[in-house]
Amino acid sequence: MKIKLVLVCALLLSACVTQQGSLRGTGDLGVIIERAAGSIKVIETTDRTSLYGLKGLGDLSHASTVFSRDGRYAYIFGRDGGLSKIDLLERKIVKRVMQSGNSIGGAISQDGKLIAVSNYKPGGVKVFNSTTLELVADIPATEIGDGKRSKVVGLVDAPGQKFIFSLYDSGEIWLADFAKGNKPVIKKFKDIGTLPYDGLVTPDGRYYIAGLFGEDGLSLLDLWQTDKGVKRILDGYGRGKRKLPVYKMPHLEGWASVGDQLFLPAVGHHEVLVVERDSWKKIDAIPVHGQPIFAVARPDGRQIWVNFAHPRNNVVQVIDVPSRKIIKTLTPGKAVLHLEFTPRGEQVWLSVRDEDRVEVYDTRTFKRLATIKADKPSGIFLTARANRTGL
Numbered sequence: 001m002k003i004k005l006v007l008v009c010a011l012l013l014s015a016c017v018t019q020q021g022s023l024r025g026t027g028d029l030g031v032i033i034e035r036a037a038g039s040i041k042v043i044e045t046t047d048r049t050s051l052y053g054l055k056g057l058g059d060l061s062h063a064s065t066v067f068s069r070d071g072r073y074a075y076i077f078g079r080d081g082g083l084s085k086i087d088l089l090e091r092k093i094v095k096r097v098m099q100s101g102n103s104i105g106g107a108i109s110q111d112g113k114l115i116a117v118s119n120y121k122p123g124g125v126k127v128f129n130s131t132t133l134e135l136v137a138d139i140p141a142t143e144i145g146d147g148k149r150s151k152v153v154g155l156v157d158a159p160g161q162k163f164i165f166s167l168y169d170s171g172e173i174w175l176a177d178f179a180k181g182n183k184p185v186i187k188k189f190k191d192i193g194t195l196p197y198d199g200l201v202t203p204d205g206r207y208y209i210a211g212l213f214g215e216d217g218l219s220l221l222d223l224w225q226t227d228k229g230v231k232r233i234l235d236g237y238g239r240g241k242r243k244l245p246v247y248k249m250p251h252l253e254g255w256a257s258v259g260d261q262l263f264l265p266a267v268g269h270h271e272v273l274v275v276e277r278d279s280w281k282k283i284d285a286i287p288v289h290g291q292p293i294f295a296v297a298r299p300d301g302r303q304i305w306v307n308f309a310h311p312r313n314n315v316v317q318v319i320d321v322p323s324r325k326i327i328k329t330l331t332p333g334k335a336v337l338h339l340e341f342t343p344r345g346e347q348v349w350l351s352v353r354d355e356d357r358v359e360v361y362d363t364r365t366f367k368r369l370a371t372i373k374a375d376k377p378s379g380i381f382l383t384a385r386a387n388r389t390g391l
Helices: 002-021 383-387
Strands: 029-034 039-044 049-054 064-067 073-077 082-087 092-098 102-108 114-121 124-129 135-140 143-145 152-158 162-167 172-177 185-189 196-201 207-212 218-222 230-233 256-258 261-265 271-276 281-287 292-297 303-308 316-320 325-330 336-341 347-352 357-362 368-373 377-382
Touching: 029 049, 029 064, 029 073, 049 368, 064 102, 064 377, 064 383, 073 102, 082 102, 102 152, 114 152, 124 152, 124 162, 135 172, 152 207, 162 196, 172 196, 172 218, 256 292, 261 292, 271 292, 292 336, 303 336, 347 377, 357 377, 377 383
Parallel strands: 152 196, 336 377
Antiparallel strands: 029 039, 029 377, 039 049, 064 073, 073 082, 082 092, 102 114, 114 124, 124 135, 152 162, 162 172, 172 185, 196 207, 207 218, 218 230, 256 261, 261 271, 271 281, 292 303, 303 316, 316 325, 336 347, 347 357, 357 368
């Protein structure tokens, strides 16, 4: 009887350990977009491994991801207009809807209950219930003729249950306020500049900035004082310099905000601009390897990591913020498309598209820590974004 009792207890203990071992949090999880295959890899940053993959997510050639408040669900925005909800713990696609013909990213609301998607075709923004993916609001963009509407870009969330976005063809910024329910109050700012191609909100949620493809300059909206309208900043920042052909537009959500300074890619120039936040004037221009795409700050603000457009996209450079000098040049491989820091900044994950891998580096020593195979990887998104405005 004693032997049987011991065996039963051992089996029960084993079952408990197995059950407990299957439980985990989501704080160290992330998603790697495999753009050519229409699939994702789900990774964890504690041991730097790939956990599993999911297929059947459509055209991911310009895909992005946001996360639910608890980090359990990932929402994937596909270029083909597909919106997919992924359960990261149960390892499955919960639901997928085709909400447009061509989309370019999205955002999640401050309370986590709304998912907004910006669309090229038809131009506008659609907003969905984050639990069910049922449509709750449809915001058509400005008509531009021949039955077409302006493409929408630069969609971000902002405090107060708001979404902000830019209209590429009509040169506008719209503010959609969902504070009183699912019928938004829309405020429109017109004539903000030529061809706004992307936008960002500063980490504190106060300022929305739209980059302009049609001219040297940016457009700034103070969300605390929207009655003052849109202000032009950095007019003619490339004045006197020959503008180079632009092979890929910079991504504004990758702009680095460090203290009272912004570090941002210069369109058509081999420079990272340094902007003083109080005056919104350029105080420096740091020469770099090529045309920068992302200029991303390490979470502690001490370093800026920069990647570049074709044909110089095999290099990543690291800028030391206090000195504004390049302190390291890395060559991870062909076509470094994206970079993502772990929440405390000890690691940076780099996608190397043309060599089908993701590289993980130590940001203090610059040593390679891990290599993960991936099929034409592009965007890397960690669940820590769930708790950050504008990401």
